[in-house]
């Protein structure tokens with residue numbers, strides 16, 4: 001394979017065109033389908049972003065009063081604009097104009113938690129920002145400043161978004177608990193209960209598998225033997241952490257599934273199969 005001179009600007013001091021890097025003009029020498037994973041990633045993330053945005057602004061079919069099903073995209077619903085029965089924590093916020101989603105208090109934090117997630121960073125740095133698109137494929141950027149400047153320095157706040165995400169997981173758990181509601185007002189279980197509860201459990205699994213959570217559990221300790229409880233928690237979180245990518249994608253799917261199912265039942269398109277009540 002012949003090596004032609006590098007085309008990058010002389011002024012580049014970082015990145016693949018810097019003077020210290022191998023002088024290879026081809027963007028990559030890979031012959032496999034290296035572009036498939038980034039393409040699948042961008043399609044998956046794009047689908048979720050479009051779906052979540054449309055549903056968040058829809059203000060329709062997000063609450064099933066008979067069975068107390070609330071979609072996670074509207075939880076908690078704290079505005080006087082929320083449909084009757086869906087505001088479990090009251091309505092401290094007045095009516096909201098149509099251009100503000102009813103779940104506006106939770107959506108930005110969830111978005112920031114996911115956007116700053118270590119796994120998602122890898123995914124969209126590659127698939128969206130091409131930095132780099134894949135191993136051994138040169139990126140188009142001529143400079144690399146890492147996460148040391150705005151806006152990417154915000155990634156360092158991920159550890160704080162974790163705490164907000166944990167609070168949101170508690171709210172999702174409450175939503176799951178009240179979905180055990182029968183039509184006559186007593187105890188009940190339907191397919192929606194199972195979907196909402198399964199989604200809440202998986203959201204917990206994703207949240208607890210966070211790298212920041214793992215550090216909170218076992219970081220900055222000199223001797224695990226002196227902290228058996230934290231060591232036990234750290235081993236559990238570490239086991240979950242090995243599945244973090246899987247949980248990241250699974251919960252995107254279960255969020256869509258849960259919202260879509262609640263929408264179908266709330267709109268009367270389907271009826272909820274009931275096991276009890």
Ligand code: FES
Pocket residue numbers: 113116117118119120158162206207209210211212213244
């Ligand atoms: Fe992914 Fe924290 S690293 S949620």
